[in-house]
Amino acid sequence: MDAFDRLALLLQEMGTYACEAQADISRNYKDDGSVLTSTDMKINETVAKELSRLFPEANVVTEEAIQPFDPDAGLTFILDPIDGTDVYSQGLPGWCISLGILGKDRKPIGGMVYAPRWGLSSSEGLFLRQDPGKPLMLNETEFTPRLANRELEQIAMASHAPRHISIKRFDGKIRCYGSNILHMVSPLIHPHIQGSVSVPCFAWDIAGAHALLLSQHMIVEYADGSPFLYTDALLKQRKPFKGIVLAGTAEAVQKMKTLFID
Structure with a gap:
């Protein structure tokens, strides 16, 4: 078992923990008004500690804690312990644990997305995994494309996205789950959802899905066509x-x- 196997196993253990804790979870709020739970903090602490042990020279960027950042590090991990905390705190299923992996040039080279209450069956959940240099895996099996049609039929986006964009010109269906990462991976999982829209959010709301989409020759870019880059600001x-x-x-x-x- 290599370091990435151990990491994948830990994320699955944390997903089981999150499921067990969800029924009795209470909501707290950050200074910016966003929701925070004890589950976020527990997963953040546990996974960040293990990342530092398994990859001591790597950067670890997490939503819930600030850690030192080395611009010359060979790897950067970007963790969202619960993407979709608001829906998680309300007992809904549209949340996941997300981990993005960047190389030394800050380009996405891997990622893991574990959504234990979301997926292809009630027993399997959804675990997408791509180790650097390895093929994309879906629930421990090499990924097979699922799209029925590549032309746009449906879009996944946040329920508050219409504050930022107008959807009047789109006559297809809009899907809203609560997790931006699940919105982004929808074209990988759901045969009739071909695209997603991410309105302004943070690196950890994008990174876990980024390399997974690129591995299937999909696009992740700004609406003006410029590339999404992991800058110092992010x-x-x-x-x-x-x-x-x-x-x-x-x-x-x-x-x-x-x-x-326009």
Whole structure:
């Protein structure tokens, strides 16, 4: 068992813990008004500690804690202990544990997304995993594309996305779950969802899904066509990105640009 196997096993253990804790969880609030639970803190502490043990030279960027950042590190891990904390705290299923992996050049080279209450069956949940240099895996099996059609039919996005964009010109269906990571991986999982829209959020709301989409020749970029880059502002200063990020098939992203940009 290598370090990435141990990491994958830990994320699954943390997912089981989160499921068990969900029924009795209480909501707290950060200074910015976003929801925080004891589950976020427990998973954050446990996974960050193990990352530092398994990969002592790597950067660990997490939503819930600030750690030193070495710009010359060979790996950077970006952890969201619960992506979709609001829905998690209300007992809903649309949440996940997300871990993105960047290389020395800060390009996405891997990721893990574990959503134990979301997926292909009630018993399996959803575990997407791509180790650096390895193929994408879905529930321990090499990933097989699931899309029925690459042209845009449905979009996954946050319920508050219409505050930032107009959806009047889109006559298809909109899917809203509560987790931006689950929105982004929807084109990998759901055969009739080809694209996602991410309105301004943080690096940990993007990173876990990024490499997974790229591995299947999908697009992750700003609506103006510029690449999504992991800048100092995102990683060291922990600021939200500006603009709208589109992800999905090339066909879907091109169509979404005509819908959301005049």
